[in-house]
Amino acid sequence: MATLLKGKEVAEALKQKLTVEVENLKQKGITPGLSIVIVGDRADSAAYIKGAVKRCTEIGIDCRVEELPGDMSQKDFIDDLHRLNNDPAVNGILIMRPLPSQISENAVKYEISPEKDVDCMSPVNVSKIMSGEDGGFAPCTPSAVMEILHHYGIEPEGKRVVVIGRSMVVGRPLSMMLLKEHATITVCHTKTRDLAEETRRAEILVAAAGKARMVKKDMVSKDAIVIDVGINFDEDGKMCGDVDFDEVNPVAGMITPVPGGVGAVTSTILAKHVIEACKVSSLKTMKFMCPKY
Numbered sequence: 560m561a562t563l564l565k566g567k568e569v570a571e572a573l574k575q576k577l578t579v580e581v582e583n584l585k586q587k588g589i590t591p592g593l594s595i596v597i598v599g600d601r602a603d604s605a606a607y608i609k610g611a612v613k614r615c616t617e618i619g620i621d622c623r624v625e626e627l628p629g630d631m632s633q634k635d636f637i638d639d640l641h642r643l644n645n646d647p648a649v650n651g652i653l654i655m656r657p658l659p660s661q662i663s664e665n666a667v668k669y670e671i672s673p674e675k676d677v678d679c680m681s682p683v684n685v686s687k688i689m690s691g692e693d694g695g696f697a698p699c700t701p702s703a704v705m706e707i708l709h710h711y712g713i714e715p716e717g718k719r720v721v722v723i724g725r726s727m728v729v730g731r732p733l734s735m736m737l738l739k740e741h742a743t744i745t746v747c748h749t750k751t752r753d754l755a756e757e758t759r760r761a762e763i764l765v766a767a768a769g770k771a772r773m774v775k776k777d778m779v780s781k782d783a784i785v786i787d788v789g790i791n792f793d794e795d796g797k798m799c800g801d802v803d804f805d806e807v808n809p810v811a812g813m814i815t816p817v818p819g820g821v822g823a824v825t826s827t828i829l830a831k832h833v834i835e836a837c838k839v840s841s842l843k844t845m846k847f848m849c850p851k852y
């Protein structure tokens with residue numbers, strides 16, 4: 560059986576550091592604030608929000624959820640977003656994706672303030688990930704994957720990594736982040752000709768396709784490190800990943816479970832990003848009031 564990479568353990572270690580940071584900020588009269596925006600409803604978004612509010616509140620972040628009607632217009636949505644951009648109590652804005660079809664992500668992404676964009680929707684932050692520049696915000700889910708690898712001392716350098724999925728919220732940015740750490744990356748997707756042939760070559764296999772239990776044992780080489788990013792709900796309403804855990808567990812060397820894997824770290828990374836945004840914003844305020852600061 561594979562060694563379990565426990566997201567909960569990673570999240571707990573990070574949470575302790577973050578709680579101390581928020582205490583320090585609060586002593587200076589500063590409370591980090593997060594606004595989560597959801598338009599309409601989706602089971603995966605609802606699960607994320609529940610965990611994120613719980614985690615961020617425990618850490619001491621002021622957290623609010625804006626539940627907007629699923630049929631609202633793009634213009635009304637952008638007006639709401641501008642209001643959050645201008646609200647000094649809000650340091651981080653998380654827009655749940657995907658948005659409903661009448662609201663174009665490609666229009667919205669230019670409107671979110673890059674300094675508050677804690678999940679990498681703005682082209683400014685996307686560009687920083689692309690070029691490997693520090694100082695922006697990577698999306699929380701791929702950052703959670705990197706956090707798990709680092710926590711368990713897994714070095715991407717030189718390794719053959721295969722990522723299944725090319726979304727802007729996981730597959731693409733994660734590929735760039737792994738590339739920055741000198742892995743050799745293959746990105747697979749729905750048009751990949753022989754998926755199993757590609758994935759069998761992986762020393763680290765990341766499943767971020769959004770298809771329940773699609774990674775079977777014949778797709779995984781012996782002792783591979785398998786990272787399951789999927790959050791799906793099966794016919795019985797039970798949460799499951801993109802990896803068929805029971806099949807793959809005996810073949811893999813290490814594996815993340817679902818639940819208790821990547822998803823368990825994502826919301827703690829979100830908290831980390833909000834705290835960073837808050838620190839940058841309070842530093843700017845100080846500089847404004849006291850230019851020599």
Ligand SMILES: Nc1nc(=O)c2c([nH]1)NC[C@@H]1CN(c3ccc(C(=O)N[C@@H](CCC(=O)O)C(=O)O)cc3)C=[N+]21
Pocket residue numbers: 566603604606607609610611653654655656657678699700728790816817818819820821822823824825826
């Ligand atoms: N802009 C945007 N960014 C996202 O990162 C994003 C998104 N939109 N849309 C929806 C998907 C789905 N997703 C989940 C993350 C954690 C849980 C989750 O259940 N987390 C539990 C733990 C689950 C576990 O143990 O694995 C928790 O935080 O307590 C679910 C779903 C993020 N997504």
